[in-house]
Amino acid sequence: MASLARILSRQIHLSARRHALSKFSMPAMSPTMTEGGITQWKKQEGESFSAGDVILEIETDKATIDVEAQDDGVLAKIISSDGTKNIRVGTTIAILAEEGDDLSAQEELPRGDRIFASPVAKKLALERGIPLGKVKGTGPEGRIILADVENYKLSSDATAVSSSTVVSQPGQPAEFIDIPLSSMRKTIGERLTKSKQDLPHYYVTTDIDMGRTLKLREVFNQSFSKEESKAKLSVNDFIVKATALALRDVPEVNSAWLDDKIRQYHRADISVAVATPTGLITPIIRDAGSKGLSTISTETKALAKKARDGKLQPNEYQGGSFTISNMGMMGVSHFTAIINPPQSAILALGSVVPTLVPVDNEKGFGTKQIMKATLSADHRVVDGAINAKFLQALKGYLENPLSFML
Known part of the structure; x- marks a missing residue:
C-alpha cells in the first residue's frame, strides 16, 4: 500500500507540474499595436529567467522593444522563432514553465499548420x-x-x-x-495613405529671415568649451522652441480632429521627424514651450539616437500634438509634408539659403538668410487665416530670437 501511495503521489505531483506550463502570447506593447515581429529571443529553450530579465526583443510598427519577464520561470518551448513577422497580438509564441516542472509536456502541444524552420x-x-x-x-x-x-x-x-x-x-x-516590408514601413504606408485620402490637406508657405537666429546660435555655441561641444545648439532647437511659442499664441493649430470633436491642447508636445534605417519615426519633446534651448537640444539628441537604434518606448513617440519635419540639413529648399493624424498640422522646413532681397540702401538690394516654412493643415480644423496667423507668429519668433530669453 505504501508503494502504491508513493506512486499515486508522484503521478499527482507530475500532473500538477505538467499543468503548470503556460502559454506566452505576443504582447500588445502599445494601445494601437495589432501585430508584431520577433527580432531575437534572449533566452534559449530550457533556460531559466528571473523577474525583470529581458527574454526577447519585439519589433513593433515603431521600434524594437525589450520584453521583460514578470515572474521567475523557464522558457520551455519557443513556437515563433527569431525573424518571424506579422504575429497577431494574443498569438501564442512560446511556452513557459516553473523551475522543476516536467518539460516533457511541451511535446504534447499541437503544431497545427505552423512551419518550423531555422x-x-x-x-x-x-x-x-x-x-x-x-x-x-x-x-x-x-x-x-x-x-x-x-x-x-x-x-x-x-x-x-x-x-x-x-x-x-x-x-x-x-x-x-524585392525588399520585404518591415512592420514600421508597412504601418507608415497604411497611415500616410489613409491620411492623404481622408484629410483635406492644404499648404501655406512663408519666407523666414534666419539671420538673427544663426548669429545668436553662433554666440551661444562659442561659449561652450571643447568638453561641452556635444551640447551645442542646432538650428532645429531654435525652431522647436519658436514653434512651441507660436502654438501657444495660436492654439487652434495645436489641435486634433477626433471625429465628433476637436481637441485643443494646452501644451505643445512636439513630434520631431527622425529618419531611421527602417523608416520615419517621430519622438516627442514634451511641453517644449516650458523648456530652455539647452534642454530641448539634449532631449532631441537623446531621442534621435534611441530612434535610430530602434529603442524608443511607446510613451516617447505616441501622443504628440504637432509635428516638425526639417529636411534643411539635407539640402532640400522646399517641400510639403503629410499630416500625422489625429494631429491637424505639420510644419515642413527647408534649408537656409542666402537670398537677394530688396533693401533700402545704396545698391537697393541685400542678402538675407531665408528659410521656407510650409504648414500643411487639415482644413476641417485649421482655416486659412489661422494657418497664416501661426506662420506669422513663427516668423516673428525666429526673426527676433532674443524674445526666447524674455
Missing part, C-alpha cells in the same frame, strides 16, 4: 522566393534547416517575380531586388 533557412527562402511549405525538413522533428532550402529546386511553374532578385541571363547583374 532563422537562416527562413532568410534564404525569402531571398530566393522559395515557399517553405513545400520544403521537406531534415532537421530535428522535421525542422527545415539551411541545407534543405539550398537543395530545394523551384518547380518549373515558379516565376521569377516571386524571387527577391531576378537575373535576366546567367552571369548578368540582377535586374532588381
Whole structure:
C-alpha cells in the first residue's frame, strides 16, 4: 500500500507540474499595436529567467522593444522563432514553465499548420522566393534547416517575380531586388495613405529671415568649451522652441480632429521627424514651450539616437500634438509634408539659403538668410487665416530670437 501511495503521489505531483506550463502570447506593447515581429529571443529553450530579465526583443510598427519577464520561470518551448513577422497580438509564441516542472509536456502541444524552420533557412527562402511549405525538413522533428532550402529546386511553374532578385541571363547583374516590408514601413504606408485620402490637406508657405537666429546660435555655441561641444545648439532647437511659442499664441493649430470633436491642447508636445534605417519615426519633446534651448537640444539628441537604434518606448513617440519635419540639413529648399493624424498640422522646413532681397540702401538690394516654412493643415480644423496667423507668429519668433530669453 505504501508503494502504491508513493506512486499515486508522484503521478499527482507530475500532473500538477505538467499543468503548470503556460502559454506566452505576443504582447500588445502599445494601445494601437495589432501585430508584431520577433527580432531575437534572449533566452534559449530550457533556460531559466528571473523577474525583470529581458527574454526577447519585439519589433513593433515603431521600434524594437525589450520584453521583460514578470515572474521567475523557464522558457520551455519557443513556437515563433527569431525573424518571424506579422504575429497577431494574443498569438501564442512560446511556452513557459516553473523551475522543476516536467518539460516533457511541451511535446504534447499541437503544431497545427505552423512551419518550423531555422532563422537562416527562413532568410534564404525569402531571398530566393522559395515557399517553405513545400520544403521537406531534415532537421530535428522535421525542422527545415539551411541545407534543405539550398537543395530545394523551384518547380518549373515558379516565376521569377516571386524571387527577391531576378537575373535576366546567367552571369548578368540582377535586374532588381524585392525588399520585404518591415512592420514600421508597412504601418507608415497604411497611415500616410489613409491620411492623404481622408484629410483635406492644404499648404501655406512663408519666407523666414534666419539671420538673427544663426548669429545668436553662433554666440551661444562659442561659449561652450571643447568638453561641452556635444551640447551645442542646432538650428532645429531654435525652431522647436519658436514653434512651441507660436502654438501657444495660436492654439487652434495645436489641435486634433477626433471625429465628433476637436481637441485643443494646452501644451505643445512636439513630434520631431527622425529618419531611421527602417523608416520615419517621430519622438516627442514634451511641453517644449516650458523648456530652455539647452534642454530641448539634449532631449532631441537623446531621442534621435534611441530612434535610430530602434529603442524608443511607446510613451516617447505616441501622443504628440504637432509635428516638425526639417529636411534643411539635407539640402532640400522646399517641400510639403503629410499630416500625422489625429494631429491637424505639420510644419515642413527647408534649408537656409542666402537670398537677394530688396533693401533700402545704396545698391537697393541685400542678402538675407531665408528659410521656407510650409504648414500643411487639415482644413476641417485649421482655416486659412489661422494657418497664416501661426506662420506669422513663427516668423516673428525666429526673426527676433532674443524674445526666447524674455
